[in-house]
């Protein structure tokens with residue numbers, strides 16, 4: 001059964017970036033993940049509409065593309081905050097007290113893993129080992145690593161990010 | 170310029186202390202960079218494999234398979250004239266492993282040169298770097314290093330103006346431990362769900378898009394430039410025991426100065442933990458350690474004088490794995506640590522095989538009960554049995570056997586702790602740690 005035409009469209013920029021990646025592969029199938037990442041970069045997350053538009057563009061079934069999207073932890077199929085905090089919860093960070101860091105974030109922002117603050121700024125996610133174990137506990141926000149975390153560092157980080165977003169609004 | 174054969178730290182020699190950037194191409198070349206590749210281009214490919222095999226370089230991804238031998242399974246040019254691929258496994262996500270990130274971020278040209286040498290040896294003209302999604306800085310630096318190397322004719326069409334060509338592409342993954350397993354990685358690169366493939370056929374014969382493919386770890390490939398330049402004998406002389414070469418060793422946990430160092434293969438654990446790592450922090454004692462990441466068996470204080478090499482650690486009942494040591498101290502609950510590891514493996518299982526898909530959540534469930542003080546004596550037998558069912562040869566890939574290693578060894582080394590949880594009806598370490606993290 002043919003799939004219905006998509007409601008959303010991809011932008012020219014999104015398409016250009018996807019096609020730029022196409023040169024790296026002998027077939028078009030590997031473009032799925034690249035395309036999901038590109039769309040997410042522009043839109044913050046991959047909505048049903050965006051997924052459908054992408055599947056239509058790549059000429060693959062929506063379900064197949066969704067099976068990829070849901071397989072990867074860094075492809076978001078739900079809206080996330082503007083700052084996604086990836087808190088490492090693996091062995092070295094656990095030994096060095098990431099549970100305390102998590103508790104502190106819960107106290108300051110009232111969110112647990114998988115939750116977003118009401119103002120839409122912060123999402124907290126747990127992530128496996130970030131490969132920075134000698135500086136544990138660590139967290140990645142955007143492309144920045146935050147190391148040897150304690151309550152003061154978390155407070156300062158939250159303050160800085162909040163100010164940045166409030167001044168942008 | 171001649172490279173001094175007294176060199177002991179080929180992996181990190183270009184990285185200057187006190188800096189944080191990547192080694193620029195100019196500096197890299199001034200230090201003898203891309204000479205190893207130049208040498209390789211004068212050799213018949215088969216001789217490169219032979220040299221690497223004789224040098225005794227073993228895969229640094231964790232399994233320790235002889236690299237030259239692995240390459241030799243790729244069909245020869247006479248037998249097969251089609252496309253071949255080289256893939257660099259940069260999906261580092263093993264709990265407690267933090268070595269590949271360092272090489273990727275600090276000396277990307279060392280990796281690119283190593284890849285070109287490996288590609289030349291196996292006859293590949295296309296290569297991918299499979300990079301985990303959480304390493305954006307490495308992605309940026311690799312991308313500019315690839316562009317730099319291409320514009321200097323060190324990669325791309327006509328390397329050094331000759332016939333050899335190599336296209337290197339960066340593939341960024343998006344967070345998935347199983348993608349690091351080499352056949353799952355190939356499926357992921359092809360754009361499929363990253364589920365491991367049945368072996369045989371091995372990737373060297375039928376890998377990416379059915380073509381002969383070699384998958385090598387970042388650190389493995391970084392060994393090649395100097396090995397080519399300085400030879401097998403020099404390379405073997407770097408090791409202190411039977412295993413050849415130098416190795417990145419690291420320590421994390423409650424030691425005074427956690428970190429990462431390039432040391433001779435075969436350096437005793439005690440030296441790494443006590444001299445490099447500075448020993449335990451005041452008030453903490455060493456209870457045990459994971460020698461090479463979360464999927465290796467625990468060792469105890471009685472093992473501190475063992476040499477870190479594949480054979481010695483293997484004989485002691487564990488694996489050297491990634492060589493990044495995680496120290497367990499006496500204030501941290503061993504059951505809590507094992508629970509943390511099993512939660513990781515349960516979540517990262519691809520779900521293909523029953524012992525892994527169903528066994529791991531069951532293990533997590535039991536460990537949670539024990540940790541919360543609701544465990545029963547029979548639970549320990551059940552854990553033993555589940556660990557056994559996840560053991561080698563019962564699943565498609567090594568994730569489940571890897572998960573069984575810390576579990577099974579903890580039941581031996583820390584049995585008294587398990588029993589104390591059950592008899593006392595609570596965690597004896599509860600005042601020190603908050604073992605049960607919130608989780609989705």
Ligand SMILES: Cc1cc2nc3c(=O)[nH]c(=O)nc-3n(C[C@H](O)[C@H](O)[C@H](O)COP(=O)(O)O)c2cc1C
Nearest residue numbers: 228229230258260261349350351385386389567568
């Ligand atoms: C679950 C799982 C995850 C793995 N993750 C990695 C990884 O992140 N990096 C890596 O180099 N090898 C990883 N490996 C090992 C690879 O399958 C493979 O052995 C290795 O990349 C081969 O390279 P080498 O011979 O140079 O060591 C993993 C294995 C398993 C079973």
Ligand code: SF4
Nearest residue numbers: 519521522525564566
């Ligand atoms: S052992 Fe686990 S991760 Fe590996 S193939 Fe089986 S189910 Fe998947």
